[in-house]
Amino acid sequence: MTQAWPPMQIEPLAEDAWLLRLGGTIDIDVNARVHAAAARLRSGLADVECVPAYASLLLRFDPMRWLDNDGDFSGQRLRGAIDAALQQAGASETAPRELIIPVCYGGEAGEDLHDVAAHTQLSPEEIIARHTAPTYRVAMLGFAPGFPYLLGLDPALAMPRRSSPRTSVPAGSVAIGGQQTGIYPQALPGGWQLIGRTPLRLFDATAGAPSLLLPGDRVRFRAIDGHEYRRFAAAT
Numbered sequence: 001m002t003q004a005w006p007p008m009q010i011e012p013l014a015e016d017a018w019l020l021r022l023g024g025t026i027d028i029d030v031n032a033r034v035h036a037a038a039a040r041l042r043s044g045l046a047d048v049e050c051v052p053a054y055a056s057l058l059l060r061f062d063p064m065r066w067l068d069n070d071g072d073f074s075g076q077r078l079r080g081a082i083d084a085a086l087q088q089a090g091a092s093e094t095a096p097r098e099l100i101i102p103v104c105y106g107g108e109a110g111e112d113l114h115d116v117a118a119h120t121q122l123s124p125e126e127i128i129a130r131h132t133a134p135t136y137r138v139a140m141l142g143f144a145p146g147f148p149y150l151l152g153l154d155p156a157l158a159m160p161r162r163s164s165p166r167t168s169v170p171a172g173s174v175a176i177g178g179q180q181t182g183i184y185p186q187a188l189p190g191g192w193q194l195i196g197r198t199p200l201r202l203f204d205a206t207a208g209a210p211s212l213l214l215p216g217d218r219v220r221f222r223a224i225d226g227h228e229y230r231r232f233a234a235a236t
Contacts, residue, residue: 008037010079016063020082023055026179028151030055031139035216037086039094044085052215053140054149098135098218101183101198103174104229105131109197116159116176116193128223130154131195136181138217146185146203146211150219153181165191172198174221185211196223199232 009021022037023030034057038050041059049060061078068074105128106113117124136150143149159176166189169175173184175192184190185202202212213219224232 010082012075013058015073016061018059018061018078020057020059021055022057026054026139026151028137031137031151035137038216040088041082041085044088045081048082053142096137096216096218097214098220099213100220100222101174101200102224102228102232103132103196103198103221104224104226105174105196107226109226109229110174110195112162112175112193113195116157116195119159120156122156127157127195130157131181132221132223134220136219136221138213138215138219140215141211141213144185144188144203145205146213147188148183148202148213148217148219150181150183153179155179157181159193161191162193165189169194170197172200172202174198183213196221197229199229199236201236 011019011021013019020037022033031052031054034052034055037057038052041048041050041057047062047065051058051060059082063073066074066078066081068077104110106124113124113127116127120127122130131154134152134154136152138148139151140149141147153176157176158179161177168187169184169190169192171184171186173194174196175182175184175190175194177192182192183198183202200212204210
């Protein structure tokens with residue numbers, strides 16, 4: 001059984017890359033369609049690489065696999081295969097992974113927590129409670145290898161970026177930028193508001209699976225104290 005797929009735009013980016021646009025905003029429903037499209041295309045077109053973003057999907061492919069009878073690349077053939085894969089119902093759309101991320105909030109681990117409290121007019125304890133309450137979706141990875149952009153932040157915690165970005169943010173820092181939250185996978189410059197830090201390693205280029213989190217994963221944060229942080233850090 002097939003079902004209609006929402007309207008989308010396809011833009012050529014290179015000889016071996018197209019961009020599928022399924023929307024134009026940072027929206028949890030649009031992002032859900034992006035991940036559903038990625039799941040169907042990975043199942044139906046195993047030789048096409050899919051890279052999700054907030055409202056679009058990058059497709060990388062080998063043009064030599066999509067030739068017409070004259071030996072030329074056929075965009076029509078590829079587009080037809082994409083449309084066919086998207087119309088297949090979601091038998092291949094497996095349940096997302098769910099991961100718990102331990103976070104030590106405030107103090108040296110989250111030096112902007114009190115600034116966030118002042119801006120939101122919430123106590124630090126209420127900020128921690130609200131930040132750990134939702135189940136977030138990894139909307140995309142970007143900015144740096146393994147950096148997860150997480151959708152699902154409580155609107156009451158929305159916070160402008162810092163007027164003066166830091167030249168180095170410690171690895172594992174959990175931060176708020178606008179209406180999003182994220183985790184710095186390594187020491188990087190950044191302007192998001194730091195509220196905590198996880199002892200988990202988010203990115204290891206030498207590992208078989210370098211990134212701890214992947215697009216489409218579900219994430220919950222769990223508050224820990226300094227002792228538990230050091231115990232986790234020693235084990236990783």
